[in-house]
Amino acid sequence: MLDADFFRRWMTATAASVDREAARLTDLDSPIGDADHGSNLQRGFVAVTAALEKESPDTPGGVLTLAGRQLISTVGGASGPLYGTLLRRTGKALGDAVEVSQEQLADALRAGVDAVMALGGAAPGDKTMIDALVPAVDALGESFEAAKTAAEEGAAATTPLQARKGRASYLGERSIGHQDPGATSASLLIGALVEASGE
Template identity: 85%
Template sequence: MLDTDFFRRWMTVAARSVDREADRLTDLDSPIGDADHGSNLQRGFNAVVATLEKEAPESPGAVLTLAGRQLISTVGGASGPLYGTLLRRTGKALGDAAEVGEQQFADALRAGVDAVRQLGGAAPGDKTMIDALVPAVDTLGESFAAAAAAAEEGAIATTPLRARKGRASYLGERSVGHQDPGATSAALLVAALVEAADE
């Protein structure tokens, strides 16, 4: 079973990963975006960790809802609303339970991913974070490690794609040959589950 502490650890590990990879995320964003993906997410996840320490939510759902709200209010560009929606919708689907099973979490995360798809209008193959998140939720029922591997594979697979959504879509053919920064950061978020479970 996954308790409140696990979800707090997930957000803390995710913040550490974003800190570590911020420059790479921004480098990926430079040719096809605004060159601010890493710094925006860094600011957002650091704010999430600070807020979780201050407010101490008491259920897994409350941790994610609070984290989502914080990302929406602190992250600029499209990333804030998209990541915020992902976490808030997942948290809402988990409800008030003090502990949740892994399958329950997988179902809730799928609801979160569906909400992101609705908000951004993106589908797999559009070269967005959805390319990492959909394979992750499809394999989350097997294990966190399987989900992390699927997300990473999905992110790498965005490189040859032409962007059909978001800022990168304005570049048309010039978006081909660049790994999508949103898919890359989404893979970091999923990979953080593995580390959170090990800690």
């Protein structure tokens, strides 16, 4: 079973991962976005870590709701609302339970991903974070490691796609050949589950 401590470790591991990969995320964002994805997310997750040190929600849902709120209030561009919605909706779906199973997390995360799709209007194949998140959620019932692999493969598979949503979609065919930065950062979020679990 996964408790609030696990979810805090997940957010802390994500923050460390984003910090390590910030330059690469920004490099990926340079040709097809505003060249600020890495620095924006880095700032957001620093705020998440600080908030979790100050406040200590005692439920998994509470941890994710607080994290989502921080991202919405500190991250500019589209990624703040999208990641904030993902975590808040997942947290809301987990409710007030003190512990949740991996299956409950998978179901809640699917609700979070659905909320992101509704907000951004993106579907799998549109070259967005959804391309990493949907396969990850599908694999989550199996293991965190399987979800991580699925997210990384989903992110890599965005390279040959033409963007149909988000800033990159304005480039049309010029967006082909670049890995999507949002899908890449989403794979970091999912990969951090493995670190949090110690698998």
